[in-house]
Amino acid sequence: MAPIAEQLTPPAVRLAGLTRSFGPRTVLDDVDLEIPAGQFVALLGHSGSGKSTLLRAIAGIDHDTAGSGGLSAPERVSVVFQDSRLLPWSRVLENVLLGAGGRDADGRTPVERGRAALAEVGLAGRERAWPGQLSGGEQQRAALARALVREPELLLADEPFGALDALTRIRMHALLRELWQRHRPSVLLVTHDVDEAAALADRVLVLDRGRISVDLRIDLPHPRSYRDPLLGEYRERLLAALGVRPDGEPDGEPDGGTTSVGAAGAGSVGVGSAAATAEEVRG
């Protein structure tokens, strides 16, 4: 049973019968979904399962998505992608201010809000840097600041940490969770990393063959320890739903794509399950 607040507040996102095909291929097949305001949701699935297509539909980027019962999403939506999409010819603060709008309800100017957002993501003092002078992780921090400055009701993140090394990714996990705790937007985080989904989200969806095949609530406090056996149980359930054995080998079915078991999984640097909490590595 969902918490009372979630039952009383209208959902931030509502999809009813969302369908999307590319030629003969149906990628999203009559998807129904509600995301309550303020919920942190991860969307997992094999490569090509339609995660980005779903995110793009919710973001309003894809106008060809048919929904018999419709799609509703909040007005203020921010999207963060795997690459920061910072304009190389604009300084960091100028990038953050793109789409920042005017003064906020407290009378703060866009520049004040931009500076505050950069400070929140740990980039105070880097306002006048060019994007090319930032590391990959810092660029994603700036992208998060740009997303935040719009004060979004819904934050859509499409594999935002996919290009980062394992240690930076864990730091970014802690940062994203902190930002969520402070601002409480609804979050839809697209990832193919089971550890990332289990460590960050309060609810994990698995997209398989155009449908949401699993809708799992993760009732564990934050920050979560990768060593917590309870987290391990959720992780194994998700891996099983994806048809991947805990050793990282595919279990045969269901759709033969690739799904990462992230920092804790096979072939990666042994952070994840081996080490500490995100809190501990933040340093």
Ligand SMILES: Nc1ncnc2c1ncn2[C@@H]1O[C@H](COP(=O)(O)OP(=O)(O)OP(=O)(O)O)[C@@H](O)[C@H]1O
């Ligand atoms: N504009 C397009 N035209 C044709 N096919 C498309 C288009 N966009 C997506 N597809 C197809 O739809 C399917 C789902 O793509 P999507 O990018 O949503 O998958 P994904 O789950 O996000 O994958 P990944 O994890 O690899 O990013 C893929 O088979 C892809 O080739």
